[in-house]
Amino acid sequence: MARIVMKFGGTSVADLDRIRNVAARVKREVELGNEVAVVVSAMSGVTNTLVKYCQDLSPLHDQREYDAVVATGENVTAGLTAIALQTIGVEARSFAGWQIPLVTDDAHGKARIDSIDGAVLIAHMQAGRVPVVAGFQGIGPDNRVTTLGRGGSDTSAVALAAALKADRCDIYTDVDGVYTTDPRIVPRARKLAKIAYEEMLELASVGAKVLQTRSVELAMKERVRVQVLSSFGDETGASLPGTMVVDEEEIMEKALVAGIAYSRDEAKITVRRVPDRPGIAAAIFGPLSDANVNVDMIVQNVSADSTTDLTFTIGRTDLPRAQAVLAAHRGEIGYSELLCDPEVAKISVVGVGMRSHAGVARTMFSALAAKGINIQVISTSEIKVSVLIGAEYTELAVRALHTAYGLDAVS
Numbered sequence: 001m002a003r004i005v006m007k008f009g010g011t012s013v014a015d016l017d018r019i020r021n022v023a024a025r026v027k028r029e030v031e032l033g034n035e036v037a038v039v040v041s042a043m044s045g046v047t048n049t050l051v052k053y054c055q056d057l058s059p060l061h062d063q064r065e066y067d068a069v070v071a072t073g074e075n076v077t078a079g080l081t082a083i084a085l086q087t088i089g090v091e092a093r094s095f096a097g098w099q100i101p102l103v104t105d106d107a108h109g110k111a112r113i114d115s116i117d118g119a120v121l122i123a124h125m126q127a128g129r130v131p132v133v134a135g136f137q138g139i140g141p142d143n144r145v146t147t148l149g150r151g152g153s154d155t156s157a158v159a160l161a162a163a164l165k166a167d168r169c170d171i172y173t174d175v176d177g178v179y180t181t182d183p184r185i186v187p188r189a190r191k192l193a194k195i196a197y198e199e200m201l202e203l204a205s206v207g208a209k210v211l212q213t214r215s216v217e218l219a220m221k222e223r224v225r226v227q228v229l230s231s232f233g234d235e236t237g238a239s240l241p242g243t244m245v246v247d248e249e250e251i252m253e254k255a256l257v258a259g260i261a262y263s264r265d266e267a268k269i270t271v272r273r274v275p276d277r278p279g280i281a282a283a284i285f286g287p288l289s290d291a292n293v294n295v296d297m298i299v300q301n302v303s304a305d306s307t308t309d310l311t312f313t314i315g316r317t318d319l320p321r322a323q324a325v326l327a328a329h330r331g332e333i334g335y336s337e338l339l340c341d342p343e344v345a346k347i348s349v350v351g352v353g354m355r356s357h358a359g360v361a362r363t364m365f366s367a368l369a370a371k372g373i374n375i376q377v378i379s380t381s382e383i384k385v386s387v388l389i390g391a392e393y394t395e396l397a398v399r400a401l402h403t404a405y406g407l408d409a410v411s
Contacts, residue, residue, distance in 0.1 A: 002167040003125070004029060007039040007135065007157035011174040012231035013077050014044035022231065023084035026130060030090055035125040037164060039135045039157040040081055042073025059320040063108035067147045074134035074153065082132045091129040098139035102156065104146045107292050111138060111146035113155070118163035133160065151212030158215045162222040169219070169226050171211065176230035177243035178210050180407040181260040185395050188408040192258065193241070196248040196352055199258045202384045206348035207263025219245060248352055256360065257351035257405040262398050264391055267319040268344045268376065271326065272337035273307040283333050284310060284326070291325045293318045297379045297388060311377060313388060316342050344376065345394040348386040349401060361385045367404035373397055
């Protein structure tokens with residue numbers, strides 16, 4: 001008998017028929033004698049609708065009320081899934097994050113998990129019941145509902161798997177594994193049998209939508225075995241072999257590049273003609289951090305007149321908040337102009353093989369140049385090279401790089 005956490009994303013629970021399909025999959029695991037906990041996302045499109053309601057009312061909405069609104073999507077799915085399970089003879093009970101409790105900090109909209117008490121869920125599983133948990137949410141120190149940020153249901157699932165000491169965490173989604181890039185853009189993308197935690201972390205952090213970044217961080221830290229599967233199998237519910245996210249040591253032959261990722265959810269800000277003096281970076285990025293605005297790529301250009309231009313990227317949805325913060329601190333920073341561009345995309349190549357091979361960046365730059373694509377910002381890590389380009393070149397860049405690194409599947 002195994003203890004399993006099964007997580008189902010938005011497309012897997014998009015309507016009542018798909019929720020019935022989820023219930024049937026869960027029932028099969030229960031009938032095999034396994035203890036099962038289920039984590040669900042909101043039905044496909046629901047969260048986007050709820051977010052838009054908040055943004056349309058006020059771009060600078062109260063994040064606590066934002067959480068109260070957007071967390072409802074997962075609550076609905078959890079209740080419906082529990083009903084579907086009960087209908088086919090499986091004892092089940094839905095749980096909101098606060099009922100576990102899944103305790104977070106007070107960073108509403110982007111909360112981080114502080115602790116999970118798995119005792120209640122374990123008791124239900126040992127009694128033969130399936131707890132169905134609303135992902136993406138918890139309860140903060142102010143006793144209000146918090147959300148973990150977009151894609152946070154993956155984080156909920158991995159955190160629960162760790163707290164429950166589960167044998168594995170199965171992430172069911174609309175793809176049957178992790179591919180070398182988005183197969184909707186590159187039909188010849190290849191599915192990977194295994195991928196290292198570190199590679200998956202980098203891919204998730206730079207735009208790959210299969211797993212959420214924090215869920216991979218947590219899986220790597222807690223050594224939770226994660227399996228990525230499709231929820232759209234055959235009539236028996238069987239899925240094609242998925243992708244295992246594992247320790248690097250389990251991968252015998254490490255490819256130079258494991259995959260190409262992209263993100264269109266970026267915005268570029270340039271703070272023009274800032275005094276070039278010690279502490280100016282802290283004056284800019286400190287208030288942004290206090291406002292829970294995450295900064296990614298950073299480039300600084302120093303001029304001969306003792307001023308500097310600072311360019312950096314943030315999430316596109318954070319742009320109004322970042323503009324307001326920087327405007328409020330303009331006197332302290334002393335900049336002359338603020339330029340904002342939401343029409344950009346980040347393209348990244350990732351692979352643990354980069355540690356032992358030279359020329360990865362050169363291949364990237366040459367391939368983009370051959371297609372006439374201008375690079376605006378560059379950042380690197382030990383196993384990743386990322387560039388910022390105009391959003392209109394996203395698909396062209398991904399295809400060119402996939403071919404340049406020899407990732408196309410053989411026909």
